Amino acid sequence: MNLFSQSLLAWFDQSGRHDLPWQSHITPYRVWVSEIMLQQTQVKTVIPYYLAFMARFPTLADLAHASQEAVLAHWSGLGYYARGRNLHKAAQLIMQQHNGEFPQTFADIVALPGIGRSTAGAILAIALKQRYAILDGNVKRVLSRYYALPGWPGEKVIETDLWLKADALTPQARFADYTQAIMDLGATLCTRTRPKCAQCPVASTCQAWSTQSVAQFPQAKPKKLKPIKQTVMLILENVHGQVLLEQRPQQGIWGGLWSFPEHESVAACKASLNMALQTPPAEQQSLIEWHAIRHTFSHYHLDIQPVYVRLVEQQAAPYNGVWVNQHDLQNGFTGCDNPLGIPAPVTKLISLINVDASSTIKTNTSKE
Numbered sequence: 001m002n003l004f005s006q007s008l009l010a011w012f013d014q015s016g017r018h019d020l021p022w023q024s025h026i027t028p029y030r031v032w033v034s035e036i037m038l039q040q041t042q043v044k045t046v047i048p049y050y051l052a053f054m055a056r057f058p059t060l061a062d063l064a065h066a067s068q069e070a071v072l073a074h075w076s077g078l079g080y081y082a083r084g085r086n087l088h089k090a091a092q093l094i095m096q097q098h099n100g101e102f103p104q105t106f107a108d109i110v111a112l113p114g115i116g117r118s119t120a121g122a123i124l125a126i127a128l129k130q131r132y133a134i135l136d137g138n139v140k141r142v143l144s145r146y147y148a149l150p151g152w153p154g155e156k157v158i159e160t161d162l163w164l165k166a167d168a169l170t171p172q173a174r175f176a177d178y179t180q181a182i183m184d185l186g187a188t189l190c191t192r193t194r195p196k197c198a199q200c201p202v203a204s205t206c207q208a209w210s211t212q213s214v215a216q217f218p219q220a221k222p223k224k225l226k227p228i229k230q231t232v233m234l235i236l237e238n239v240h241g242q243v244l245l246e247q248r249p250q251q252g253i254w255g256g257l258w259s260f261p262e263h264e265s266v267a268a269c270k271a272s273l274n275m276a277l278q279t280p281p282a283e284q285q286s287l288i289e290w291h292a293i294r295h296t297f298s299h300y301h302l303d304i305q306p307v308y309v310r311l312v313e314q315q316a317a318p319y320n321g322v323w324v325n326q327h328d329l330q331n332g333f334t335g336c337d338n339p340l341g342i343p344a345p346v347t348k349l350i351s352l353i354n355v356d357a358s359s360t361i362k363t364n365t366s367k368e
């Protein structure tokens with residue numbers, strides 16, 4: 001027997017929990033119900049629900065023959081009601097497919113609704129005396145710390161590694177006690193916050209504890225990466241040094257604010273500009289791509305590719321835009337009925353119009 005399981009079992013014999021309601025009169029049905037109730041729910045919350053449930057549905061057949069309303073009424077307050085519905089559905093399946101006898105193999109058990117690999121392992125180890133590992137949330141936390149495993153345990157590759165470790169640590173004997181013991185360790189000592197490492201039976205070989213880095217494990221779920229959207233903004237400057245702005249629709253980002261005309265791509269921008277101008281830019285000026293800038297919203301990044309065009313002939317304002325003096329913009333533009341609101345990246349781009357071109361230009365002039 002490995003040192004981990006030896007130390008754990010010795011501690012369990014002395015200090016583990018031996019009087020939980022599902023630890024007496026052990027049957028697959030009783031262990032199954034307890035395991036389902038204990039998912040995402042603490043032992044002390046589960047106990048009264050478990051006792052009431054067992055009083056009302058003492059056997060698997062009682063559960064299968066009950067109405068769903070009756071089952072859910074006994075689940076009321078426990079939360080995650082899919083657990084109750086699946087329990088009921090699985091009981092009916094067992095009646096139909098297994099003649100009311102709780103299945104005895106991993107494949108048959110894990111095929112039932114609401115039973116994953118860890119729950120199946122717990123039922124097999126505790127009630128059917130078969131050697132299977134478990135890896136519920138508590139065990140993931142214990143093993144992540146014990147091995148000081150970097151990475152979020154919900155990640156597939158980390159989870160696979162944890163399963164291998166969980167299996168390797170499960171002893172060849174006393175696996176029912178071991179299963180209960182590792183669950184107890186996670187629930188009572190290796191708790192999510194303020195673990196009691198000084199009392200822990202495996203502290204001497206725990207890597208997180210020995211490196212004083214317990215708080216770093218398990219690593220938190222990585223924050224979801226924000227999607228990146230892209231747009232091309234056309235910065236059009238006329239011969240008087242005015243820039244073209246248009247008002248954005250009320251709906252959507254920057255609703256009602258004033259901004260540069262936008263396009264999906266530089267090519268689309270060029271094509272649209274040729275259509276919009278009285279004298280197409282091909283005949284009169286250069287088009288310059290500046291370095292892209294990123295603006296971050298709460299739920300996505302917007303990468304803005306600025307395209308700068310300086311007209312060399314006077315033109316009427318194209319699109320639905322207005323020509324605006326840069327000076328007015330710098331001093332708070334009020335050149336239309338309503339004071340202008342200008343998004344921050346647009347203000348930034350306007351401020352770059354007159355700076356040294358070498359710091360803004362990304363690719364060189366492309367003649368149209």
Ligand code: SF4
Pocket residue numbers: 142145146189190191195196197198200201202203206207208209214
């Ligand atoms: S020493 Fe601390 S961190 Fe390591 S397994 Fe024990 S309780 Fe968990």
